[in-house]
Amino acid sequence: MTYVTNYNLVSTAKPVLFFFAVAEQIPVIYQSNNYIHPDNISIAANANPFNSSDGSVIGISDLGSDKYHLRSPIFITLRQAADDEYVVSFGEAEISRSGETAKEALDWLKSSLVELYELFKKQRSHLGLLPQKQLRTLEKYLVAKSDSKTSSY
């Protein structure tokens, strides 16, 4: 599930507008008062009246992974760098990905969060400053689906 918030990242950390959308099955994006169909996620980068070079903020609550789910939503920025280049960044973990469409960039980022989490866990004793910080952030959000099954009633 994906939802977009209008959030002015350039000024202070206070949201200028905060629109929160929840859907049952499919990703849904709400932008201002306008509904944007999830198939056309790229519109979100252009439609934001507060859009800046830092882009729009997107909340993600599902990685689309068989192995991991998110403990809580993560917030990423989406910006359009060119007609055919979108960049998404999970700033808290300093992980970014590009794509020819917003969806492609977003899908790659989701996949990379899982891949990097597993890579960093394997290399835990050989991590430099940045990967250590990235692993700490990923550990905060990613939970193995098997773990959550064993801990639930």
Add this chain to the structure above:
Amino acid sequence: MSRSRILKRQAIDIAKKFKADINPDGPHEIASVYHEGTLVLTFGISHGKKGGHGHLVGRYGELKMSETKIMALASCSMSIDEYFQELKRMGEL
């Protein structure tokens, strides 16, 4: 808007220069860069058709530097040592 000058070719050149470990990530790849036996950074290599790599660029990009410096790194006018020194200076290493 102008597309990033960093493309798949440059990303691969940088990975080769660092002798990075390459792991598959769906249709793309993740390059792992080691310095003195420590994993110091990773970056994504896109195998998209056009392959802009804007995610590598900038202070918060995966290579932590400007497009100009990353182009210099890819084209060998910046050495690996110079790159690591710059990372150290930035407090990233």
